[in-house]
Amino acid sequence: MSDIRQLDPALLWQFFDTLCRIPHPSGHEAALRRWIADWARERELDVRQDNIGNLIIRKAASPGLEHLKGVVLQAHMDMVPQANADSGHDFTRDPIQPWIDGDWVRARGTTLGADNGIGLAACLAVLADDQVRHGPLEVLLTVDEESGMTGAFGLEPGLLEGEILLNTDSEQDGDVYMGCAGGVDANIILPYQASALPDGQEAWQLTIGGLRGGHSGINIHQGRASATRLLAELLDDATAAGAGLAALEGGTLRNAIAREAGALLVLPAGQGARLQALVDARQAQYREEFAGVDDHIHLSLVPAGLPERVMNPEQQARLVRALLACPHGVLAMSRQLPEVVQTSSNLGVIKTEHDHVYVQCLIRSLDDGGRDRVARMTAAAFELAGARVSLDGAYPGWRPDPASPAMQLVLDTHQEVFGSLPAVKVIHAGLECGLFKAAYPHWDMVSFGPTIQGAHSPDEKVNITAVARFWRLLVKVLARIPPRDS
Structure with a gap:
């Protein structure tokens, strides 16, 4: 008791x-x-x-x-x-x-x-x-x-x-x-197309933490940072720097703003300092951008054991671009009800499985038309990347x-x-x-x-x-x- x-x-x-x-x-x-x-x-x-x-x-x-x-x-x-x-x-x-x-x-x-x-x-x-x-x-x-x-x-x-x-x-x-x-879940499966690990590589674990998270409906208008959203930007940086993606994880629930996320990255030996500089720059940007909302954002990059596989570069690029294109946050405010969010989406979960990457979003709207419009936008972004998308559990x-x-x-x-x-x-x-x-x-x-x-x-x-x-x-x-x- x-x-x-x-x-x-x-x-x-x-x-x-x-x-x-x-x-x-x-x-x-x-x-x-x-x-x-x-x-x-x-x-x-x-x-x-x-x-x-x-x-x-x-x-x-x-x-x-x-x-x-x-x-x-x-x-x-x-x-x-x-x-x-x-x-x-x-x-x-x-x-x-x-x-x-x-x-x-x-x-x-x-x-x-x-x-x-x-x-x-x-x-x-x-x-x-x-x-x-x-x-x-x-x-x-x-x-x-x-x-x-x-x-x-x-x-x-x-x-x-x-x-x-x-x-x-x-x-x-x-x-x-x-x-x-009302709302609808977007359940997304992207194939994991693996490539052999090149010689002379080293692995680094990227982690995003310290975020407040919260309710993906009630808190969505407060501009809190989403770990999954930040992860997409960081993966775009890493890809541009020549890093390969072995695995990524972020969030635990579709209806919670993600508080933590991470990725296992592979890059040529000796290039860790370059990647660290990119991560440091992003951390400084995020701490300024989310000051007063998410004051404890922490990005870390530490050496990790080499994985057995890495994602095919073309597939990796499609995945990262789809995550960047995925609608997230407040998308429309109500015209009839002052200060009320009309439509929003939450990039809630990213998870690496054996042969695919699973992504789940929760789309909310006061009207079914707005809900369905954003659901189609989300599906289109991932389908262009070769994903299979199902829109499930729609409720009014x-x-x-x-x-x-x-x-x-x-x-x-x-x-x-x-x-x-x-x-x-x-x-x-x-x-x-x-x-x-x-x-x-x-x-x-x-x-x-x-x-x-x-x-x-x-x-x-x-x-x-x-x-x-x-x-x-x-x-x-x-x-x-x-x-x-x-």
Whole structure:
């Protein structure tokens, strides 16, 4: 147990502490799902697991509130597994280690899982606390949100009876969300055409580190450096200097801005100093360019053992040029919503396999047309280099509904509880709400949550005061749900 169990609201934090002790990265939610289902059955709640692995837990209305509209309270069970290189953390086996840092809770060397663990803990706390007043309640806990939104994609019509969905996956206290971006994955495979290693060569390991990384939607407009993007530029420098490419790696998740990347380079003996000068020049440029945003960029070049193969020069040139041409960062801003990103792309993962190089990008947009346009641009850039490209898992955005009664209810409740109106926003990230509309088009949806910073990176932290405010707002909203006939 950790000290966070003593924080307010105690029940929510106690559940979150339990979540931290049960490994649950995307694709590995089974143990956590089993624990939640067993816990709910012990409380004699109705529990159902659907065919895709989502959990649906029903709790009867509080006495006297049976006439209210049914509410679906929703969170996802998985978390993003990101760790510092020196942490040695195994997300499938090791618990998260939360600790209190002033008014924040962080994790030691890893993502915290406050995204969406705090929302999940709040759902469980509502189920556990009979003092929380609510009408007919269903808690929907989805799987694999972070790596593919599998649970939202697979949600079947007719399983849930509620009319209002409260999504808990937003990350800024004082903001209420009424829309989100859609997205699509670009999965790219380039053949690795090897050449024999010439005589008289030496190998050097190029490494990029010290970057902040972050969420590829929420943080994309902040201009943070991407290790994969920087790697493409450095490989272009190295290729021009006559270096051969043996292997390259960068990033770990398509929805995280890459924090680290590297490449194994081969060049004629005695040419290391020339390559070092290029690397030093780039480091000076990057530290100036990203000053105040990414202040700890570090490039290193160290001798390495000679590899058994090197990429064919022509293939290497095509790969490097394709990486340089790959769209990355903010590509368009919304004309209707000031300061909101319309379309973006993240060069998330580069990985060398035995016979190919694998690249994965996540493209986001508030409109499907913008999403598809950038997807075609990305595919074209890599297809010209001889790659095989598949565009997978496309999901729609959540179109804003300014007339939403659920939104107005949250606004009015926020005003009553805190004496101020929240900001109404559209988030440049993939909430599951857009996908839910396919199976439940009648749902009136709204999303809100506590302040979480650094999501999808080991810098992730959640604000303690904001969690308490989130809980107060949620409890009050549940008690103010209107009657079914209104």
